[in-house]
Amino acid sequence: MPRPPMDAPQDNADDTDVDVEAVVDDASVTDPDDVVARVLTSAASRSSGYTLFGSGAAALQTGDTSGGSSDDGEQYDREDRQALRRVAGLSTELEDVTEVEYRQLRLENVVIIGVYPQGALHDAENSLRELAALAETAGAVVLDGLLQRKPHPDPSTYLGRGKAQELKSIVQALGADTVIADTELAPSQRRALEDAVGVKVIDRTAVILDIFSQHAKSREGKAQVELAQLEYLLPRLRGWGESMSRQAGGQVGGAGAGMGSRGPGETKIELDRRRIHTRMAKLRKSITAMKPAREAKRANRRRNTVPSVAIAGYTNAGKSSLLNRITKAGVLVENSLFATLDATVRRNVTSDGREYTLADTVGFVRNLPHQLVEAFRSTLEEVADSDVIVHVVDAAHPDPAGQIATVRDVIGEVGARHIPELVVFNKADLVDDGQLLVLRGLVPDAVFVSARTGLGIDELMERIETLIPSPSNEVHVIVPFDRGDLVTLLHERGKVLSTDYDERGTIVHALVGAELAAALAPFAEVVPAPAVAG
Structure with missing residues (x-):
């Protein structure tokens, strides 16, 4: 999309303008405008309709992952979520920017902006691509973007003064309603940038919070x-001014003030x-x-003594699809960010009959707002209290190493670093052999699966079986024939080593947990000690 002509002089001597400097940050990326063009091209290919919840997350992928699977069930919740649609032609542009804080956030046509230091253009591209996907998941259409290389964001307007004027001209030429900054803006920065641009300005945190409120x-x-x-x-x-005033407390001076004008004195x-x-x-x-x-x-x-396995990972990595493939849970699966917010726990059984639980958890994202980490701490307790963490990574993501680092940071914040971790690269059917070698070098002992095709699921199940804790109390019991429920418990919650029968009942040799061992104590069989030679 061509940039509109500048309608204001660019007196930004204090800005380091990425459009005119010939510094190359990466051998494969020579111009920040190329970065924006790539992000916008992928966004345009996704924005063929006006569905509020659609395939916005496709910005983060190199292949089509929107195809459903029979393991996902009927997905009735998806119909409810997609029932809310955007209407073309409605504008959210404000006559007075002071209305912003007191109305519901509703995104339409947006321009995304970012600032990055020298040498970080590749990271800026991934972050901007993710911001575009977040905006589209929230219901916006991304029209254009603006990147500026600057050692530190401007403390006043985030962008430099010259870039802020350029942003204003882009917004006016495109008729954008909203500007989204790829960071968490300070309140003063947001107000100053709103005054400079003339439309609503929000930040990355506000978009994530809006998606959460919708889902x-x-x-x-x-x-x-x-x-x-x-x-x-x-x-x-x-x-803003007198419109924010309330009745004054105590004696009220001035003409016309008298009875009925004395109040609590709060603005x-x-x-x-x-x-x-x-x-x-x-x-x-x-x-x-x-x-x-x-x-x-x-x-x-x-x-x-039921072991628990938590499925954690980056948003849209395929955690819910993996849970559906393993347990036929029928959890909502959608190619959008933060489709899952509520933890879902399902039962599964190992090949030798041991029960364990699988918990699907909320996804993470880079620069996850600390408010959400604190608010969702109760949900994230499923991760902290688990016996094994299955860390799902999107193999087709442009920056899998960044995904892994982000998720491990959040796992550390909830105090779960000590729990055994199994890294699983999902969507392995979408990457070529060269990329697979790179991913194997990243995590040598990882498992490669595809929740859509079933590739690698058997290997994943075997690895989970080896990681979940096994019962350690050895018991030899004779269970009466009228207590078949105890035999069932032995198979479900323990590891049965041998089974035999005589007139007294079922003779079982098994490994069980402490609770079950105590319950089976009355049925313990006295095992003769082995004979000592000589």
């Missing part, structure tokens, strides 16, 4: 998202802050009240 379904998920949104909004409240912004604090306290209590139910379920699994 949350459970009562706990909605409460967690609302808490994160309020924590984000609180320092960004803004007041509207103070009142809003107090209401937000009150609501946040209520949400925290509500989330805390939901915690015992989850802990009771996990305690029941621990008491019954």
Whole structure:
């Protein structure tokens, strides 16, 4: 898309303009405009319709992964999610930018912007591609982008003054409604950039929060998202003149002030802050009240010595598809970012009959807002309390190493670094042999699978079986024939080594957990000690 002509002089001597400097950051990437063009080209190929929840995540992939699988079930939830559609021609442009904070976030035509230091153009491209996918998942159409090389973002307007004027001309020429910055803007930066550009300016965090608010379904998920949104909004409240005033307290001076004009003495912004604090306290209590139910379920699994496996990974890596392939869970699968927010736990059985659980968890993303990490800490406890972490990585992603680093950072934040980790490269059917060699060099002991085709699933199951803890208490028991339920428990929760029968009942030699060993103590068989030679 050609850039509109500049309608303002570019007096940006303080800016390092990437359009005119001939510094090459990477042998394969010579111009930041080429980066933006590549991102926009992939975005244009995806934006053929106006579906609010569509294939926005395709910006992160090199092949088509939108095809469903019979393992995914009927996917009725997807129909509900796709029932909300954008309408072409409606504008969200504001007459007065002061309306921004007090209306629901609704993205339409957007321009994305980013700042990167010298030598980081490749990372900037991946980040910008991801921001485009986030914007499209939230319901936006990405029209153009602007990258500036600068050692540090401008403390006033994020972009330099000259680039801010160029951004204004691009926004006016394209009729964009919103500008999205590829970072978390300080409140002062956002206000200054809004004043300079004249349209709504939001940041990466606001887009992620908006996607979460659209996709949350459970009562706990909605409460967690609302808490994160309020924590984000609180320092960004803004007041404008007398419209924010409230009745003054005490004696009121001035003509016309008298009865009925004496009030609490709070400005509207103070009142809003107090209401937000009150609501946040209520949400925290509500989330805390939901915690015992989850802990009771996990305690029941621990008491019954049922091992747990958590499926963690980057957003849109294929975690839900993998769970569906293994357990036929029928969890919602969609080629978009953050399709899964609520943890889903399903039962599975090893080849030797041992039970364990598989938990699908919320995906991660680079620069994940700290508000979301804190708000979703209760959901992420499924990862922290697991016995094995299956770390799913998108093999077709342009930056798999960045994905792995991001996920491991979040795993460390929830205190789960000590848990055994199995790295699984999903979508292996979309990469060539050369890329497979690169990925094997990245994680030598990883498993390569395809949730869509079933490639490598058997090897994955074998690796999980070797990693989940085995029962360690050896028992020899004679179970009466009228206690078949205990024999069933031995097969489900233990490892049966041998089985025999006589007139007394079923003779079982097995390895079991401590709880089951105590329950079987009354049926213990006295095993004769081996004879000593000589």
